[in-house]
Amino acid sequence: MNQRLDMLTHAVAADVQRLNIIVFQFLKTMGFAEEIECRHCGVVNMRPKVDGIEVDDKCADCGKTLDPLSDEVFTDAEIMDENE
Secondary structure: OHHHHHHHHHHHHHHOOOOHHHHHHHHHHHHOEEEEEEOOOEEEEEEEEEOOOOOOOEEEOOOOEEOOOOOOHHOOHHHHHHOO
C-alpha cells in the first residue's frame, strides 16, 4: 500500500513540475516572467512580473538574495551607518 502511495505521490509531483515549467515558459514568452541567475550558486530562478503577485527576492535553491541591493540596505539604519 505504501509503495503505491509513493508512486502516486511521485507521479503527481512530476505533473505539477511539468505544469510549472509550461506556465513559466508561457509567462516568459508573453513578457510576464524574468530569469535571474543566482550569483552565489548559479541556479537560474524564474520570477513572475505580474501586478499583484509578490516576488520573493531569494534564490529557490540556496536562499540567498538575488538582487544586488536588497530593500534592507535602504531601510536598516545599522547598515546605512556602517560606511560613515
